[in-house]
Structure formats: structure tokens, C-alpha cells
Amino acid sequence: MSEKAQLIIGGKTYEFPLVTGSEHEVAIDINDLLEKTGAITLDHGFKNTGSTKSAITFLDGDKGILRYRGYSIEELAEKSTFLEVSYLLIFGELPNKAELFKFTDEIKKHTLVHEDIKKILDGFPSTAHPMGVMASLFCSQTAFYPESLDPNRSAEGVRLSIVRSLAKMPTFAAWAYKNAVGHPVNYPDNSLDYCGRFLKMMFALPAEDYHVDPVIADALDKLLILHADHEQNCSTSTVRMVGSSKASIYSSISAGINALWGPLHGGANQEVIIMLESIRKDGGDVDKWINKAKDKNDPFRLMGFGHRVYKNFDPRAKIIKKAADDVLGKLGINDPVLEIAQRLEEVALKDSYFVERKLYPNVDFYSGIIYRALGIPVELFTVMFAMGRLPGWIAQWKEMRENKEPIGRPRQVYTGATPRPYVAIDKR
Numbered sequence: 001m002s003e004k005a006q007l008i009i010g011g012k013t014y015e016f017p018l019v020t021g022s023e024h025e026v027a028i029d030i031n032d033l034l035e036k037t038g039a040i041t042l043d044h045g046f047k048n049t050g051s052t053k054s055a056i057t058f059l060d061g062d063k064g065i066l067r068y069r070g071y072s073i074e075e076l077a078e079k080s081t082f083l084e085v086s087y088l089l090i091f092g093e094l095p096n097k098a099e100l101f102k103f104t105d106e107i108k109k110h111t112l113v114h115e116d117i118k119k120i121l122d123g124f125p126s127t128a129h130p131m132g133v134m135a136s137l138f139c140s141q142t143a144f145y146p147e148s149l150d151p152n153r154s155a156e157g158v159r160l161s162i163v164r165s166l167a168k169m170p171t172f173a174a175w176a177y178k179n180a181v182g183h184p185v186n187y188p189d190n191s192l193d194y195c196g197r198f199l200k201m202m203f204a205l206p207a208e209d210y211h212v213d214p215v216i217a218d219a220l221d222k223l224l225i226l227h228a229d230h231e232q233n234c235s236t237s238t239v240r241m242v243g244s245s246k247a248s249i250y251s252s253i254s255a256g257i258n259a260l261w262g263p264l265h266g267g268a269n270q271e272v273i274i275m276l277e278s279i280r281k282d283g284g285d286v287d288k289w290i291n292k293a294k295d296k297n298d299p300f301r302l303m304g305f306g307h308r309v310y311k312n313f314d315p316r317a318k319i320i321k322k323a324a325d326d327v328l329g330k331l332g333i334n335d336p337v338l339e340i341a342q343r344l345e346e347v348a349l350k351d352s353y354f355v356e357r358k359l360y361p362n363v364d365f366y367s368g369i370i371y372r373a374l375g376i377p378v379e380l381f382t383v384m385f386a387m388g389r390l391p392g393w394i395a396q397w398k399e400m401r402e403n404k405e406p407i408g409r410p411r412q413v414y415t416g417a418t419p420r421p422y423v424a425i426d427k428r
Helices: 033-037 073-079 082-091 097-108 116-122 130-139 155-181 194-203 214-227 234-243 249-260 268-281 286-294 315-331 336-350 352-356 363-373 378-402
Strands: 004-009 012-020 026-028 057-060 065-068
Touching (some): 004 033, 012 033, 065 315, 073 315, 082 097, 082 155, 082 214, 082 378, 116 130, 130 155, 130 249, 130 378, 155 249, 194 214, 214 315, 214 363, 249 378, 286 336, 315 363, 336 363, 363 378
Antiparallel strands (some): 004 012
């Protein structure tokens, strides 16, 4: 007889089966809880609730482990490219040479966007936040590809939507940046690889012979890999929730982009730079701000240190730290904000207060440093995050669809007014 969990309500005992994942995670299956007991669970923020079974990403925050489809993030960042990792997440296995060539070629054929999308872009003022612009442009694909709205699309049709999403996201991201700075947009150069193509669309000026720096392109590729998926976080859960209504991939991912936009989710690396700027404006005394962070009565908190999930060193941070050092060394930038960041890092890695509490620099700390060094404005940091997270969103949407999961519909505990009579006012 399989092991079960027992729940006692009003003196009556109810049994529920236990479910064990491939990495020995244990869950209590309460699918028939309401039917059996008349009760529901209350779990604010779903912190203890598993909404699905997934074969995509394994995360162990206590041990600092992150794996995509069984492969460690360390090996993937060292040996793979972002498109290889995208293929792995979406289709379940790393591609062989022929599969990778076909996948890359398919993406190159769909990097251009319909010219009418420029009319939508032109409707945004330069003050529009790039995340709002990108979410709108991405969702607009439902209008240009109405066949994507068919919930019963063939496997070939779904693959085409997946390829279009990966191909056009860098174009939308670069165009959102160009809109913010008031520059004319660049079209994708398919003679370049994925990251090189994006960098040229971002930074090339008219009539300029733009050269893609391999150190910068490699750092960007690693950043995208590290952000590609992170289990059932806020934006990923949003993509699955919206997709559970059989919404198209474009509207589902657009919803994920908007969820990522919030400062408690994708805006963390932006908050790092804002904090560093505040320290610089205050005179750059790092020790003063370190002491403020240690003072439990002071509301100041170091942004980019520690992680809600990782109770150990963020495994992604170890990888991206080297990329950050490479970029700063290559560019030779003399930026007081980046100097403050390096000083904070040095103190936090050695100071017993931070070491004992495992408040290590996380991936947001280092990604913010890299984006700052590349000259990317803080408003675009979350756009970069979204571009990296795209294959994870696609994989999660595809898995949810293939598993024929039911429409998401959380319950609630009502705390409002009890029945009361309606008293009409005199309307004469």
C-alpha cells in the first residue's frame, strides 16, 4: 500500500496520496480535497502549492542547484549556446548538429516583422516604458498570424509559432530600445548569430560599420542561458495560467512579459543600479551603506544580495561573475558606479555578517553590472531578462498544452460582509 498523508478535520480523518518527483520531492495530492472534506487550502502567494508536474527545470535552493532537463546550469553555460539551450528546454533534448542547423535556419527566416508593426511602434511616445512596448508588439502577432488563435493547431503550426517567437523577440526588444532613445530602428542582420544580430539592432547607428565584440556577445549569450527558465515563478506561472484558457502563445507570453515587469520580479537588476547610484550620490562611502544594511532598525537593504529561493550561493551568479569581470576588463570602463559595485561585492564575500546569512551577490547583481557596462539603460534591463526567459515560457506553455491541463482557477477564503438587506435611496 502506498504511503499517504492524513488530515484530521472535526475529528474525522481523511487520507491523501503522496506524490514523489524524480528528484525525491514529496507532494500531497489534494486534487479531491474539497470533494472529500468541503475545505480548501489557504496558501498566500502559492509558496507551498505545486500547481503542476513539470519535466523542464529542477531547482534546489538549499543546495544551490539549477538544472534544465537534467543538465547542470554550469555545464550548459560553459558548453552550449542560448539557441541550443532553447531547443533543449522546448523540445526536451539537446539538438544534434542537423537539428541545430535546421532550428537556427528556421529562426533566421523569421527575424523580420511585418512592416505594419512599425505603425504600432510609432504610436508609442519615447517616454513609454520599453516593457510595455515589447509586450504590446509581441501580443500584436495574434493579429498578424490569426491562425495562432486556433486552440487545436497542428504540431507544425505550434512549432512555427515557437520559431516566430524566438526569432522576433530580439527585434521587438531592440525596437523598444530605439523607441526610448528616439532613434530609427535597425533591421536584423541574418549574417550574424542570435546575440550578434541583437547587439547590432540595438547599437548600430545609421551608416555605421558596426562590429560585434565577441566578448560582449559571449557574455550576453551566457546571461540569456542563465535566465532561460527558473521553475514556477510569477511570470512563468502567469504564462501557464493564461495558456490554460487555450489562449494563443503570443497572448500567453505577452502576459508573462507584463508579470515580469514588476519590480519584485524582473526589475531586481534595475533596483541594483538604482541603489548603486544612490550610494554614489551620497559620496560613495561603501562602509557606511554596509553598516546600514547590517542595522536591523534601518530600512535600507542591499539589492542584488541573497535570493528568495537560493539559501546558498546562486549558482548562476558564479557563472556570470566571470562574464562581468571579462566585460569590464575588455571595455576598460572608468565608472564610479561600477567601482562601488565591485567594492560591495568584495565586502559581502568576506564580511562574516553576510557570509553567515548567506547574503551572496546574486545573478541580478552581476547582470545589472554587465548591462550598465554595455550602455544599456536601466529601463531596458527587464526587457533583456524577458528575452532570456522566452524559451522557458515557451517550454512551459507547450508542456501545459501537451499535458491537457485544466484551466487554472484558484479558490479563495471569503472575508467580506455576510448577507444584509438592500435599502434603496430616495431617488426623487
